[in-house]
Amino acid sequence: MQMPRPSADILGRRASIVARLRALLPADAVIDDPHETRAYECDGLTAYRCPPLAAVLPRTTEEVAAILGLCHAEGVPVVPRGAGTSLAGGALPTADSVILGVARMNAVLETDYDNRFIRVQTGRTNLSVTGAVEADGFFYAPDPSSQLACAIAGNIAMNSGGAHCLKYGVTTNNLLGVTLVQMDGTVVQIGGPWMDAGGLDLLGLICGSEGQLGVVTEATLRILPKPEGARPVLIGFSANEIAGACVSDIIKAGVLPVAIEFMDRPCIRATEAFAHAGYPDCEALLIVEVEGSDAEIDEQLGLIRQIAARHDPVEFRESQSEEESKKIWLGRKSAFGAMGQINDYMCLDGTIPVSELPRVLRRIGELSREYGLDVANVFHAGDGNMHPLILFDANKPGDLQTCEALGAEILKLCVEVGGCLTGEHGVGIEKRDLMVVQFAPEDLEAQMRVKDVFDPDWLLNPAKVFPLGASETRRAS
Amino acid sequence: MNPDTIAVLRPETEAELAEAIRLASAPLAIRGGGTRPVGRPQTGALLETGALSGITLYEPGALTLVAKAGTPLAEVEAALAAEGQRLPFEPMDHRGLLRTTGEPTLGGMVAANASGPRRVQAGACRDSLIGVRFVDGTGTVVKNGGRVMKNVTGYDLVKLMAGSWGTLGVLTEVAFKLLPAPESAATILWQGLDSASALRLMAEALKTPWEVNAAAHLPDQRTLLRVEGFARSVAYRADELAKALAPFGRSVTLGAAETASLWAQVRDVAPFHDQDGDVWRIAVKPSESAALVAKAGGEALYDWGGGLIWLRLGEGVDLRARLGDFPGHATLIRASAETRRHIAPFPPEPPAIAALTRGLRARFDPRGVLNPGLMDA
Numbered sequence: 001m002q003m004p005r006p007s008a009d010i011l012g013r014r015a016s017i018v019a020r021l022r023a024l025l026p027a028d029a030v031i032d033d034p035h036e037t038r039a040y041e042c043d044g045l046t047a048y049r050c051p052p053l054a055a056v057l058p059r060t061t062e063e064v065a066a067i068l069g070l071c072h073a074e075g076v077p078v079v080p081r082g083a084g085t086s087l088a089g090g091a092l093p094t095a096d097s098v099i100l101g102v103a104r105m106n107a108v109l110e111t112d113y114d115n116r117f118i119r120v121q122t123g124r125t126n127l128s129v130t131g132a133v134e135a136d137g138f139f140y141a142p143d144p145s146s147q148l149a150c151a152i153a154g155n156i157a158m159n160s161g162g163a164h165c166l167k168y169g170v171t172t173n174n175l176l177g178v179t180l181v182q183m184d185g186t187v188v189q190i191g192g193p194w195m196d197a198g199g200l201d202l203l204g205l206i207c208g209s210e211g212q213l214g215v216v217t218e219a220t221l222r223i224l225p226k227p228e229g230a231r232p233v234l235i236g237f238s239a240n241e242i243a244g245a246c247v248s249d250i251i252k253a254g255v256l257p258v259a260i261e262f263m264d265r266p267c268i269r270a271t272e273a274f275a276h277a278g279y280p281d282c283e284a285l286l287i288v289e290v291e292g293s294d295a296e297i298d299e300q301l302g303l304i305r306q307i308a309a310r311h312d313p314v315e316f317r318e319s320q321s322e323e324e325s326k327k328i329w330l331g332r333k334s335a336f337g338a339m340g341q342i343n344d345y346m347c348l349d350g351t352i353p354v355s356e357l358p359r360v361l362r363r364i365g366e367l368s369r370e371y372g373l374d375v376a377n378v379f380h381a382g383d384g385n386m387h388p389l390i391l392f393d394a395n396k397p398g399d400l401q402t403c404e405a406l407g408a409e410i411l412k413l414c415v416e417v418g419g420c421l422t423g424e425h426g427v428g429i430e431k432r433d434l435m436v437v438q439f440a441p442e443d444l445e446a447q448m449r450v451k452d453v454f455d456p457d458w459l460l461n462p463a464k465v466f467p468l469g470a471s472e473t474r475r476a477s
Numbered sequence: 478m479n480p481d482t483i484a485v486l487r488p489e490t491e492a493e494l495a496e497a498i499r500l501a502s503a504p505l506a507i508r509g510g511g512t513r514p515v516g517r518p519q520t521g522a523l524l525e526t527g528a529l530s531g532i533t534l535y536e537p538g539a540l541t542l543v544a545k546a547g548t549p550l551a552e553v554e555a556a557l558a559a560e561g562q563r564l565p566f567e568p569m570d571h572r573g574l575l576r577t578t579g580e581p582t583l584g585g586m587v588a589a590n591a592s593g594p595r596r597v598q599a600g601a602c603r604d605s606l607i608g609v610r611f612v613d614g615t616g617t618v619v620k621n622g623g624r625v626m627k628n629v630t631g632y633d634l635v636k637l638m639a640g641s642w643g644t645l646g647v648l649t650e651v652a653f654k655l656l657p658a659p660e661s662a663a664t665i666l667w668q669g670l671d672s673a674s675a676l677r678l679m680a681e682a683l684k685t686p687w688e689v690n691a692a693a694h695l696p697d698q699r700t701l702l703r704v705e706g707f708a709r710s711v712a713y714r715a716d717e718l719a720k721a722l723a724p725f726g727r728s729v730t731l732g733a734a735e736t737a738s739l740w741a742q743v744r745d746v747a748p749f750h751d752q753d754g755d756v757w758r759i760a761v762k763p764s765e766s767a768a769l770v771a772k773a774g775g776e777a778l779y780d781w782g783g784g785l786i787w788l789r790l791g792e793g794v795d796l797r798a799r800l801g802d803f804p805g806h807a808t809l810i811r812a813s814a815e816t817r818r819h820i821a822p823f824p825p826e827p828p829a830i831a832a833l834t835r836g837l838r839a840r841f842d843p844r845g846v847l848n849p850g851l852m853d854a
Contacts, residue, residue: 112764113684114680114684114763114764115680115762115763115764115784116683116684137684137686158629159629159633161627161629165627166626169600169604170627170629172604172633172636173600173604182829186829187829188827188829188830188833189827190830192762192804192805193762193804194760194761194762194763194784194804194805194806195596195597195601195760195781195784195785196590196592196601196640196760198760198805198806198808198823198824199806199823199824199826199830199834199852200637200640200641200645200834200837200852201590201603201636201637201639201640201641202637202830202833202834203636204603204633204635204636204637204639205632205633205634205636205637207633207636208629208632208633209632209633225683225684225685225686226686227686228686248538248539249538251538251539251540251657252537252538252560253657254561254657254658254659254660255657256656256657292710293710293713295709295710295713296706296707296709296710296713299707299709299710300707351625351626351627351628352625353536353539353541353624353625354536354538354539354540355536355538355539380627383625383626383627384539384625384626384627385625385626385627418623418624418625419623419625420623420625420628420630421630422628422629422630423625423627423628423629424627424629425629426629427629427630427631431630435630435631438623438630438631439620439630439631440620442617442618442619443619443620443621443631444631445617446613446617446619446621446634446841447621447631447632447634449840449841450632450634450637450837450840451632452836452840453833453836453837453840454833454836465631465632
């Protein structure tokens, strides 16, 4: 993965840029010691690393505005960073860039149950947003796997999803308003604690723009009352295709589970060895969760049982207790950790039409054999958001490149069957060069024109999302 | 504007539409079904999308539908109903309120981001819209999003197009995620509550776990909550709500048929169809809405638990001047062309936002030929 060559001019002005940042901010908010900037050299995509010129950790919107104003005047690129959990390299710096981390901005600013919203500083972690309201019976719906660590800022940048978005939607469907600092330091309020932001949908545009249009410092989020209860079932199948057909039938039957998760045999085995969740030894399994009162749950699960029965499941396990529910989710939630124990892996994120599941899984199996790397599948089946995990050995020369080549083939396959490159992780640097597979030059041009409006000098996270060749003239100007 | 004296363009393919825009040397007034004449009046040649019609792809098992922008909404709703599915956001039909005729199209619905009572739970039109194809003001065809439910590949121009009223591009194809239609529905109804009590009732109802998916208070002092789903679940939740909200007074519970017709009236703002005056649409923090209406005067229909106010005022009254700053925004939806020339139908924007809006328009429609000025303050 290529990154643009750092500007010699900016590197030459390093000392004066740092001095000017220090003049704006408290002493502990500017990090330029090379030992300490290494903490910001990568995000969750650890294969790529580069320490930034400096990192700044503001505490207020005013400080963010001052930092951006200064970097704008100095012509220094800025890479915004939430918690640094991006799997796509969204927060990967270049040597000539300043990392702007919002981790210290984690306050709850307002909680309003009558109007069902919470306003937070965006460095707050996803799970702690729910933590702030759950004692009063509310929750914040988007729940990416990294929710313990990931920040709302990054959730907004990547339009994060999670396991429960089949029912509750993704970040953009739960975001009511933002305070956005533009690259020139201008602070704007978009939306607020009412529905529909008004005017052109700038809020929708900002969500998922990967930190390229501005830095979001505060967010107004929709919170929901917690359901009375929730209960998962685990259904085992003798083939991926059968599990896929069952997913489609459940959806067609009018049941809307909050989650339908899918794991294939390689993933089940690795997970079982790691987490001992007691999963059956089968080709594929689904975890289906429904919500409501006990009676409502019984009714929905009864229907799901009937549907599953038509597909000859090798196992249908309905949770009878809180403990059993936890155990059913344990394996799924440990899947990534389990894979990490046995191998290095690359996690893909393409989305496909649900009807294409069997065909795509079959083709992934073929590609896996062709490239000689194992692929385990664990994903959100209800909405077609796949997460093939390609296992490789980072210490083996050439393995990462083979893995990336296989990953590219799988993502091309997703696009070919009518899907997309990324369902919830974002493009970052990881899928940047594949954008031409999904988009015609005019499609990319339309998107880049949006960045031209918000950040005419292309200083905010400039080397992401768009193929470097496509954005080159803009970044150079 | 007299339709007999101006040119009408009616392209039959996306390529023809692109050509028509490329060749345009003067403003175009973009029209789907012509049922939503909102915003600054348009005087350009009519560009109609009605000939770009038909469902391109419908996969019930994937809960997705793709159709050309000129497809009549009724045709889509019939196709979905046949499979026991529906559009999640309950799009408003503007014909009664705006006294228009014609056939609402999917493209017009998206351009207006038309959403109904279920918006409190299921989101707006923009939340279910997952893909678009459109022609920008230079005649270039652009696609964004796709036909899958989760997609963060590149910027979300899908949302930008929803509610842009044909000012950034002319839609040629739109894709939606769908929901199963519920087996049953019920409405819990209270009579005679004043607006302050009704708003408190709705706020309490929306705080419960019983999945109220619509909450409205009508000018005749009826207060309505709706639940939908499997029959037994609907009965259970309606019962729990009536019990929990008993301090607000006795309620009655209405069945599925009455629920459907009642909420169609709320959705389409039926109480104002035969009444004179201008109609404003106000998005506001729900708890502020009673005070806001008291200050504004006029007659109000509260939807979205109070988060949306339909306000009927005398003709030509500048509501914004009356209200000053408030937490939300107001759009003038129904008024004479004359009034819409001197009162901005869309809310004025702070300078920094206005600069972004201007910048986007300049990029997507550099010659200013697509519904020029329609959303201008």
